[in-house]
Amino acid sequence: RGKCNLAGWWQNELGSEMLVFNANSKGNFSGEYYTAVSSAQKPIETSPLRGSQHLDEDGKCTFGFTVNWSKFSDSTTVFVGQRFEDHRGQEVLKTGWLLRHKVNSLHDDWQATRVGTNIFTRLN
């Protein structure tokens, strides 16, 4: 883990928040995701995340994690990104994501995957 400790509370520009628990010696971690936005029909609920990170000493580790939108939505998001420190030494997680929601037939598969980016900073 060294300088690349992702554990703690993060927020992104959408107002979503996530709590990341300490990674183990293999770089695997888990946590909880509280999305501020959703296109699902049911009320938003806390959802589990699982991921893995590199354990670079320089603090610029890459990582990925999957959020299973548990009960409120039949969908899954995978985030992939890297940790940086900005000019003020503030930690930033630059991420890209793919959001796959369940569709009822192969004919609808074309519309099932959304893509985007999120920037996370530590929740003060």
Ligand SMILES: O=C(CCCC[C@@H]1SC[C@@H]2NC(=O)N[C@@H]21)Nc1ccc([N+](=O)[O-])cc1
């Ligand atoms: O809405 C959802 C589940 C919640 C997704 C939140 C996304 S994850 C990437 C981005 N970063 C965040 O912090 N929050 C958003 N599932 C869903 C989406 C679309 C449809 N659909 O039918 O179109 C159904 C369910």
